[in-house]
Amino acid sequence: MTIKTSAARPGMYVHSVEGGWMASPFWRKHLVLASARDIAKLIEAGIGEIVIDTDKGVGPLVPASQPLSVAAAVELAGGARAVVEQSRGAMLRMFADARMGHAIDHRALAPLVDSITQSVARDRRALLTVTRLRSKDEYTWLHSVAVGALLIGFARHLGLTDTEVSDLGLAGLLHDIGKMAVPSAVLEKTGSLDPAELAVVRHHPEKGHALLLGGDVPDVVRDVCLHHHERVDGRGYPFGLAGDRLSLAARMSAVCDVYDAVTSQRPYKRPWTPGDALARMQSWHGHFDPELLAAFIDHIGIHPPGALVRLRSNRLALVLGTGGDDPTAPPVRAFFDIPTQARLPLTEVATDAAGDPILGSERGAYWFGMSWERMRTAVLTANSNDAPPPARAVGA
Ligand SMILES: [Fe+2]
Structure with a gap:
C-alpha cells in the first residue's frame, strides 16, 4: 500500500520508498519505523511517499485522525x-x-x-x-x-x-x-x-x-x-x-x-x-x-568488498559483498586467527550483532608483508572448502 510519508506512523513496515533506498537516510532495504524521528528523517530526505506492508506492520490510521504534520516531523528530525x-x-x-x-x-x-x-x-x-x-x-x-x-x-x-x-x-x-x-x-x-x-x-x-x-x-x-x-x-x-x-x-x-x-x-x-x-x-x-x-573507513563504518577487517573473535577476514540490508555488516570470509597466528580453514561469517561483528580495518601488508596481495586474491577466489592459502604472518 502506498501512503504519503507525512501520514506514516511508528510501527509501520516500510517495503520501499519513493526514489529508491539510495534517496533514503536509511541504509537498508526494509525498515520498521521505530519512532516519529524515523518518519521525520524520511520527510527531511524529501521522500514524499512510501510503500508499506500491512501484513508485517501497522496500517494507516483512519482518515479522521491526525497524521504527523510535516512541520512536527521536520522539527523532530533534530538540528x-x-x-x-x-x-x-x-x-x-x-x-x-x-x-x-x-x-x-x-x-x-x-x-x-x-x-x-x-x-x-x-x-x-x-x-x-x-x-x-x-x-x-x-x-x-x-x-x-x-x-x-x-x-x-x-x-x-x-x-x-x-x-x-x-x-x-x-x-x-x-x-x-x-x-x-x-x-x-x-x-x-x-x-x-x-x-x-x-x-x-x-x-x-x-x-x-x-x-x-x-x-x-x-x-x-x-x-x-x-x-x-x-x-x-x-x-x-x-x-x-x-x-x-x-x-x-x-x-x-x-x-x-x-x-x-x-x-x-x-x-x-x-x-x-x-x-x-x-x-x-x-x-x-x-x-x-x-x-x-582505513581509519576513515572505520569512522564511516562501511567496509567495502575486498577490505581486510578484524572480527570481534580476533580473526582476520576479507569482506565479500556489500552487506545487503545493512552495509555496516557485510558478509566476510575469515582466514586467520590473530592470537595463535594460525591460518584457518576459510569460513564465511555473518557480521551483524548476532554474528561476529567487525571491529575495524586492518592492513594486509602489516600482517603478511609482500605476500599480501597474492594471499588476498587466493582468499577471495577460493571456494570456502579449499585448503587455506600458504602464507606466514610477519605482523605481531
Ligand atoms: Fe578543492
Missing part, C-alpha cells in the same frame, strides 16, 4: 536541517566576500563550526544526509559544510584535541574558498574541461590560500586550503608534494574532500554509494594515505 540552513547565510556571505576580494572574517563561522560539531556528535550521519539534497548552485557551500562535518567526525575518531577538531571543521568550511575566483561557467560545466579551464580550476587552492593570508585563521586552515588536492605519491596539485611532506590535516582533507564529492549528486553524474566510494578510493593506489583511509 541537522537547522545547521544547514544556518550555514547558508554565513557561508554565502563568506563566499561573496571572497569573490569581491575582501578579507575573510572566519570568526563569523565559529557558531557554525560549533553546531556542526554538536550535530555530528548526536548523529554522525544526520548532516551528511541533509547535504545530499543539493542543487547545482549550492554545491560549493554544501560541499564545504559536508567536508567540515566529515573532518570534525574524522578528527574525533582519530582522538585529536578539541581545538584541533574545531580548527579542522573551520578548515573544511573554507577549503574551497578559492573556487569563488573560478568563473561559474567553468565551475558548473558538465562536459570535460579544456586545458585552459582545467588550469583555472587547478589554481583554486592557491587562490584560496592567498585570500586567507590576510586573515588570522589558524595555520591548519591555510594548510588544508592549499594542499587538499595533493596526493601521497606526489602526483597531486598544486605542488606535487609527496608522503610525509603533507601534514596530517592535508592528508585527512584529501580523503574527506573526495569522499563527499563522489557520494554527491551532481548534474552530470549519479552519486556512488558510500560502500562503492570507499572501495574505489581504496583501489586508487598512491592517491591517499592508506592508513588514514
Whole structure:
C-alpha cells in the first residue's frame, strides 16, 4: 500500500520508498519505523511517499485522525536541517566576500563550526544526509559544510584535541574558498574541461590560500586550503608534494574532500554509494594515505568488498559483498586467527550483532608483508572448502 510519508506512523513496515533506498537516510532495504524521528528523517530526505506492508506492520490510521504534520516531523528530525540552513547565510556571505576580494572574517563561522560539531556528535550521519539534497548552485557551500562535518567526525575518531577538531571543521568550511575566483561557467560545466579551464580550476587552492593570508585563521586552515588536492605519491596539485611532506590535516582533507564529492549528486553524474566510494578510493593506489583511509573507513563504518577487517573473535577476514540490508555488516570470509597466528580453514561469517561483528580495518601488508596481495586474491577466489592459502604472518 502506498501512503504519503507525512501520514506514516511508528510501527509501520516500510517495503520501499519513493526514489529508491539510495534517496533514503536509511541504509537498508526494509525498515520498521521505530519512532516519529524515523518518519521525520524520511520527510527531511524529501521522500514524499512510501510503500508499506500491512501484513508485517501497522496500517494507516483512519482518515479522521491526525497524521504527523510535516512541520512536527521536520522539527523532530533534530538540528541537522537547522545547521544547514544556518550555514547558508554565513557561508554565502563568506563566499561573496571572497569573490569581491575582501578579507575573510572566519570568526563569523565559529557558531557554525560549533553546531556542526554538536550535530555530528548526536548523529554522525544526520548532516551528511541533509547535504545530499543539493542543487547545482549550492554545491560549493554544501560541499564545504559536508567536508567540515566529515573532518570534525574524522578528527574525533582519530582522538585529536578539541581545538584541533574545531580548527579542522573551520578548515573544511573554507577549503574551497578559492573556487569563488573560478568563473561559474567553468565551475558548473558538465562536459570535460579544456586545458585552459582545467588550469583555472587547478589554481583554486592557491587562490584560496592567498585570500586567507590576510586573515588570522589558524595555520591548519591555510594548510588544508592549499594542499587538499595533493596526493601521497606526489602526483597531486598544486605542488606535487609527496608522503610525509603533507601534514596530517592535508592528508585527512584529501580523503574527506573526495569522499563527499563522489557520494554527491551532481548534474552530470549519479552519486556512488558510500560502500562503492570507499572501495574505489581504496583501489586508487598512491592517491591517499592508506592508513588514514582505513581509519576513515572505520569512522564511516562501511567496509567495502575486498577490505581486510578484524572480527570481534580476533580473526582476520576479507569482506565479500556489500552487506545487503545493512552495509555496516557485510558478509566476510575469515582466514586467520590473530592470537595463535594460525591460518584457518576459510569460513564465511555473518557480521551483524548476532554474528561476529567487525571491529575495524586492518592492513594486509602489516600482517603478511609482500605476500599480501597474492594471499588476498587466493582468499577471495577460493571456494570456502579449499585448503587455506600458504602464507606466514610477519605482523605481531
Ligand atoms: Fe578543492
